[in-house]
Amino acid sequence: MKVLVYPPNSLILSDLVERSGHKAVVLMKEIGEHVRDAEIDAPPLNVTEKDLKRALRYVSVEEPAGLKGRVGLLAPLLEQAEAAVILSDAPPTFGCMGCAVADEFFKFLIRKRGIPTLEVRYKNKCGEGEGERFEESVAEIMAFLERLPRDEKEGNEREGKDEKGEE
Amino acid sequence: MVKVAQISCGTEYSGIQWLFNEVAARVGIELVYPEMELSKVKEACREVGLEVESPSLNMMIARAVSMLDDPTVKGALLLTCFKCAEGTIVKDTVRRFLQERTDLPIISYSNVEKPKEKEIYSRLEALQTLISRKSLLMREKQEGTTVGVDSGSSTTKAVVMRDDEIVGRGWLPTTDPLKSADAAVQAALKEAGISVSNAKSEVEAVGVTGHxxxxxxxxxxxxxxxxxxSVVSKGAALLSGRHKGDATVIDIGGMNNKLILMRDGIANTFNLGGICGGSSGRFLEVTSHRLDVDISELGKLAMKSESEGRAKKGKGEKFELQSYCMVFGIQSLVVALASGVKREDVAAAACRSVAEQVYENQIQEMEIRPPVIFVGGVSLVEGVKREFEDLLGVEILVPPNSQHAGAVGIATIVSGV
Known part of the structure; x- marks a missing residue:
């Protein structure tokens, strides 16, 4: 399945998804396509007016430009996602979009899509020792991913890679 | 190239960073991003006293703190998105924090997805001047005989200055910029007793500012x-004799306006209008046309209404225009006249409309550092001065020749070249 992770640029979460035999839907791919597009000359991220207009499907025209840009980049991810993992309360170094409003709104959009979604917190249940008990969250995420039906093609690709890797 | 720190929360997501980089390079500015360690973000937020929900805004605070350790940085550009409530709080807090710690010029800008290139250009160009021409801008006295020309969008002003005195003035509407400049200079030379044929030998230097x-x-x-x-603030300092300490300059011209915070006669923070013509002299021109009164008499007419208002204080409400807009505000004015509102009350409402819009869009984004010096053509409309005094609760200083602030500023600065 195509699993959207949030924060959308989290390498750890996307790695967990890939390990479980699913396809991670992440921001890096979207930005990568923008940056490599020789037709666009709007450095550093090559965010264009088209991206901002795409955001208008989800946000009001009154929203700040930076929020529209972020939602515009995230919209294609949202539209292709078949499942999602949302990690809350993670520090910025774990991956983030920088804008708290975009963050809240995008999580809302994921929930609204009605796809299988797991929400976990980075902090432990007592709210202490940030990340110290993250293995519990990882186990929860892995269990969720295991329960998701695998795309046959993706599964085969994954198995092929594992076999190749073991060789 | 001068180094200016860009302190922002993610202009790259607005798709306009390339424009900032391009314009900055054109005016001789290298935009740099102050380095900071992620582990120091919380510490920086504690130092500034503000931590918010958005990580990028917290990083913006950390970059501002980090900027202070880099002696190669000569100015700051603070950017957040237009309409972002959290961003505005951070931007304003960072600006105040930096102003407490440094004398470097700082500009704030609220970015939108389609910014006007001219707006960015004029702001960055002013920042570059304040950095690279600082020694020239420190001049407090005009020397010799110089001519200053302010080629504005609405009117062209020229002055001839001799040993720190204005000896000739020219002021006329801008039609063809070159012809208007020639005519204004000729009028100023004539008043100064300098014939055009002798101008080359008698005038030591000519300086030009304006659009x-x-x-x-x-x-x-x-x-x-x-x-x-930089020029108008210098002119305001010279005309009012305020060369030391803090001061605020409000400049409202025919088609634009500026709010400048000065320290020791040099601008160090400014905010430029230009979003709406309703806060310019043009709005008052249209009003005076509808009231069938010369623009020079509009202020006096407005003052008449105010004195009546004070006399019957508490008995009636002031008439207000329903919009700041040049179209809808004037429509409201026409409706008011048709419904029997007095001309002087309408004139006062128009003056209040200009003052309130400048206050809401510009002054409230910064702060007021007394004394407040009001210059530009609109400063001659007494009604607007009075409305600013009511709004700000401080006395507004309109120096003599306030409409010539730009021309006086450049005539003085050029005497040091």
């Missing part, structure tokens, strides 16, 4: 051409 400065500067073979922010 048409590049074209007019080339035409007059000017010795110096500078943007308006």
């Amino acid at each position: 048409g400065r590049e074209l007019v500067g080339e035409h007059l073979n000017a010795d110096l051409s500078l943007e308006e922010v």
